[in-house]
Amino acid sequence: MADDSNNIQQGVINQKGAIGSYAAIGDSFTEGVGDPGPGGTLVGWADRFAVLLADQLPDLGAATGTTHGNFRYANLAVRGRLLDQIVEEQVPRAKELAPDLVSFCAGGNDIIRPGTDPDDVAERFERAVADLTRSVGTVMVTTGFDTRNVPVLRHLRGKIATYTAHVRSIADRYDCPVLDLWSLRSVQDRRAWDNDRLHLSPEGHTRVALRAAQVLGLHVPADPDQEWPPQAQRGTLEVRRDDIHWAREYLVPWIGRRLRGESSGDHVEAKRPDLLPL
Secondary structure (H helix, E strand, O other), X not given: OOHHHHHHHOOHHHHHOOOXXXXXXXXXXXXXXXXXXXXXXXXXXXXXXXXXXXXXXHHHHHHHOOOHHHOEEEEOOOOOOOHHHHHHHOHHHHHHHOOOEEEEOOOHHHHOOOOOOHHHHHHHHHHHHHHHHOOOOEEEEEOOOOOOOOOOOHHHHHHHHHHHHHHHHHHHHHOXXXXXXXXXXXXXXXXXXXXXXXXXXXXXXXXXXXXXXXXXXXXXXXXXXXXXXXXXXXXXHHHHHHHHHHHHHHHHHHHHHHHHOOOOOOOOOOOEEEEEEO
């Protein structure tokens, strides 16, 4: 990220005080799908971002009385959730917890559904942002990814771009920091994505966490947009074999769930519903 971009967001923490608590709301992206942890758990960018937030507290603690040990974090996100479900299930809980910071990423599952209107989704998103900003310290909103190099989502790039423009405008109106994923060039590499081509890989989640920390003006240990190591060019047959495997293992089951009216999040609960120490 360029220094000027980082400086634009610099000072969120300094102006509003140290962030001692953080709650993440959203869908599979925020839950951490694609980033497996020990014992079948999920990690994800929000968990990684929470660690970066907690790591800042020793340096800030002298002024605020806050220590690393009492940083608290909740992750309310559940895979497959549509915007209205997130607003109904997660926003009230986030308001009840009243953390210093909430990350709000929602609407993506709505946008990829046929026939949805990004203008309408944005209106509902804005109502939720307005509600949240009255109850929590800071609301960080998240744009969509630029999907030009994501095969399964490439044809939706226009809808995603429209929704992203709305999210930026909403952020301006409510003074929300923006986790801008559209401009994160490093996630254009296929290595940033899981085998299902819909969710980020562990490295992709790591880069998003670093960008989120930059947005709040935190010092980060690495540049989220650093170049990937060189990689041998793949042959046509290898690419075709991967495409066939992907269609069989991921695309067909995904279509089947849509036809049956099922969601990957059915019977799944939030992995971290309370503000707990890391």
